[in-house]
Amino acid sequence: xxxxxxxxRRYPVKSMGGESxxxxxxDARGLVGDRWYAVxxxxxxxxxxxxTTRFRRRDAVxxxxxxTVGSDVVVSGAAATWTAGAPDxxxxxxxxxxxxxxxxxxTDVAHQDAGQVSLIGSATLAWCAERWGIAAExxxxxxxxxxxxxEPFVEEGWIGGEVGIGGVxxxxxxxxxxxxxxxxxxxxxxxxxxxxKPLGAERDMCVAIYADVVTPGVLRVGDxxxxx
Numbered sequence: 001x002x003x004x005x006x007x008x009r010r011y012p013v014k015s016m017g018g019e020s021x022x023x024x025x026x027d028a029r030g031l032v033g034d035r036w037y038a039v040x041x042x043x044x045x046x047x048x049x050x051x052t053t054r055f056r057r058r059d060a061v062x063x064x065x066x067x068t069v070g071s072d073v074v075v076s077g078a079a080a081t082w083t084a085g086a087p088d089x090x091x092x093x094x095x096x097x098x099x100x101x102x103x104x105x106x107t108d109v110a111h112q113d114a115g116q117v118s119l120i121g122s123a124t125l126a127w128c129a130e131r132w133g134i135a136a137e138x139x140x141x142x143x144x145x146x147x148x149x150x151e152p153f154v155e156e157g158w159i160g161g162e163v164g165i166g167g168v169x170x171x172x173x174x175x176x177x178x179x180x181x182x183x184x185x186x187x188x189x190x191x192x193x194x195x196x197k198p199l200g201a202e203r204d205m206c207v208a209i210y211a212d213v214v215t216p217g218v219l220r221v222g223d224x225x226x227x228x
Contacts, residue, residue: 014047024218025219026217036105048061118145118210120141121147125146168217
């Protein structure tokens with residue numbers, strides 16, 4: 001079986017629902033437009049599902065989804081849609097989160113976490129679903145790429161090397177340590193079955209990997225993956 005890109009997903013607003021793509025441009029930062037916006041409070045904390053020095057837990061952020069329309073990012077809620085940058089969107093998000101927040105683009109501090117592109121193998125998802133009896137849906141992990149694989153966790157063996165995908169070359173850098181976000185309903189998926197506890201018991205809290213961009217280009221669903 002040749003390893004190929006099975007799906008591509010981009011998240012224009014950090015922590016909100018995202019969009020499925022057939023093709024995407026990749027630049028030195030990652031998927032163009034991915035996590036470009038974030039819901040930010042007056043202290044500079046980003047809305048998330050956890051509290052850290054960087055994030056503030058504001059679970060209401062998961063009630064919204066974002067997609068790219070031309071050069072705009074459109075945010076959808078339960079009853080309306082807004083365009084990024086519109087004052088009424090900031091007012092809606094502030095109401096939902098019970099504090100003043102704004103939807104802001106990335107500046108000098110990256111919105112991404114520890115890597116520019118995230119990916120997981122389909123065999124890893126299938127293994128988790130079978131072993132732990134959970135809905136191992138990739139959207140719970142908020143990964144950019146799902147790649148069609150036969151061996152569970154084979155992608156972890158790519159760390160330290162490089163992979164070519166279409167005209168793009170990536171350098172896998174580390175496994176992704178998980179937090180409570182993977183057990184929250186989000187991105188149109190119900191969190192059926194708790195994933196975090198068995199990950200902690202058997203997988204050091206880690207599933208999927210981060211990769212950095214070596215050579216920018218274009219990715220497409222169906223592109224073959226060459227492990228170097």
